[in-house]
Ligand code: ADP
């Protein structure tokens with residue numbers, strides 16, 4: 001059965017999507033079978049994997065409303081090296097439609113279970129909110145990967161997410177745990193970032209991944225080519241860091 005992880009942080013622009021597609025591509029390179037689930041109506045993980053969100057007939061929206069299975073709605077990205085359950089703007093409506101429905105927070109979980117033995121990893125790219133969409137992600141997952149920038153308010157922003165994860169763990173999904181905090185867009189020349197990084201380590205201990213993702217322009221350029229950075233420029237510092245991170249995840253799941 002696949003190990004299922006949410007990439008979540010209720011802040012926008014912190015590197016969730018970049019982490020999702022590059023971890024997926026890194027895992028693909030070392031022979032892991034990966035499904036990326038795009039749970040953000042912006043569809044950035046879909047586009048960043050080389051799949052045109054506007055051309056999709058079936059998306060995660062149809063899966064949540066149970067009018068399609070993942071087997072029907074997924075697409076293979078040969079370039080990126082993994083499968084994608086895509087999203088587009090239509091998904092924004094699911095939030096409202098789901099509220100009315102039964103098992104509204106468990107629908108993604110049921111859908112993933114049906115394809116779970118076809119994958120080693122399922123990575124769910126969450127929207128920048130603690131919404132019903134994110135809840136579907138958290139209810140489906142074994143763990144959460146939290147990308148974060150080492151900025152002044154980083155720790156403060158984390159407490160809402162940590163509380164939500166605790167509540168989901170207690171009430172809805174006893175499997176759920178924080179797998180780790182991933183330091184992203186890191187610039188070691190900035191003293192403040194070093195300090196926050198140290199604070200994170202002293203506060204969260206081995207919940208902080210060893211791998212650090214540097215700020216690297218190649219990672220930012222890659223989405224406009226419809227590719228994860230790991231595929232776009234594998235030799236770049238950013239890509240190398242995500243390849244290391246994929247290896248770290250493979251090791252980490254052995255301990256779960
Ligand atoms: P989120 O999904 O949390 O909103 P994104 O992954 O889309 O965040 O990242 C926000 C922006 O920062 C994007 O333009 C992305 O290309 C850029 N970015 C993310 N990680 C890096 C990095 N390590 N180095 C440089 N730019 C990055």
Ligand code: MG
Nearest residue numbers: 016017040044
């Ligand atoms: Mg995103």
